[in-house]
Amino acid sequence: MIHVFNTMTRTKELFKPLQAGIVNMYVCGPTVYNYIHIGNARSAIAFDTIRRYFEYAGYQVNYVSNFTDVDDKIIKAARTAGISEHELTTKFEQAFIEDTLPLNIKPATVRPLATEHINEIIKFVADLITQGYAYVAKGDVYFRARKFPDYGHLAHQNIDDLEIGASERLDDGELARKEDPVDFAVWKGANPDEAITWDSPWGPGRPGWHIECSVMAIKYLGDTIDIHGGGQDLAFPHHTNEIAQSEAHTGKKFANYWLHNGFVTVGDDNEKMSKSLGNFVTVHDLLNEVEPQALRLMMATTHYRRPLAYTKTAIAEATQVVKRLQTAYTNLDFRLQQDDASPVEDSNLAAQVTAFKLKFMQAMDDDFNVANAMTVINDFTTALNVYAKATNVSSLTGHDALREFAAEVMVLGVNVQPSLDEENTKWIDEKVATRDAAKKAKDYAQADMIRAELKAQGIILEDTAQGTRWKKE
């Protein structure tokens, strides 16, 4: 019984999908005019973790996340770089894929592009005009926000309280064309010097900012979707406008649950990180400095609705934890490979594993309470470590435990299974064998020398009751 916090109602609600066993979710993706920053990554990781938990819990998840590949910033950035908009967006779409891969962010089921849905967008806009919800004004098309009842409910903004132009970025010309300052563009007429335009019944132009998400969400997931997600800052105006235009168009509820992730803050004063403040860190740069799995864990274990303070100490701590999780997995795995491991079930361990799974799900069912889930994973880790030192172990149940452990940790996006590289490690095994012989002969001087020699090459030896295991530093 999964409960999620719905921004629309500001309460935790029991999650009930429209179709049993299937979750249709749409998450607003980045505008691709630069490398993604850690705020984008946080959002992607938050919803990837949610997605992975649904999948762990047995749901099929249809996860649609877009690239917004046409807007003012793209036009500006392309012009600065001296390349076409398409070249620019293609480059950063590719970079998104490359940068999110090491963070174990699963690719979306569908990753649609605004520019590949222009016909559908034009049709959608035309329908809104026919319905009387939108009007043409000198090549632009605006949505009559006041005509939509309950406008602003999602962000809990009263339409009359909206401070017009509070961000001081409103274009006066646009303001003059609007019937009402709260109206928003669904289609923007082209400026004479803009190359990236499409023909429409209202003249050349391009989609407004919010329309692509409405069109693509409905196209790929249906008129009503289960979950719509994105960053907190999107609640207003982006999602508010999506709701207005979508529900005006279909006459149906657009999304049953609205989930919003909190911001990333940086620096000592915990200031919001954003592109406009210029204090952002790109994932592209960060991946050269930090262990990707540590970054992933750090972000995944901060509850998605809370602000996430990006600090070096948080990364350092996460690095320790990742190591601890991986060590536990590897050490028990080593123990189970020993000849004395029994093929018979260990009912005691099996019961523990069942209990951990139950507790893990209880934690995650509560609006993805990762902090409590981590408590379970920590207990699980300790149990694995204890078992790895046990005199009698069951290979059968031990492997079951490892599988369940890895699955739970993978919900958070961390892989504890060592990658199997093909390189030749025979020489290490030989050194270890030589050292073991020296140890048996109580020639500790030679044994220590071999250990030091391997250490110099980044190989750590660890003696156990069943023999010596090695790992890379």
Next chain:
RNA sequence: GAUGGUAUAGCCAAGUGGUAAGGCAUGGGUCUGCAACACCCUGAUCGUCGGUUCGAAUCCGAUUACCAUCUCCA
């Protein structure tokens, strides 16, 4: 001005009425030929003030501080 969020040990953080989970760090111990890994032990009365209650971090009121949103932003 409107609308939200946050305040718990050195740091991160769970906990919505019954005498404060967990992690990191610190210190001590066990295991080990030594080491490593691991395991065990070690810490706070919950921003401030007042109220309700047999009992509050948890409810109510006030207050302080910090952060965010109000048509560029994940």
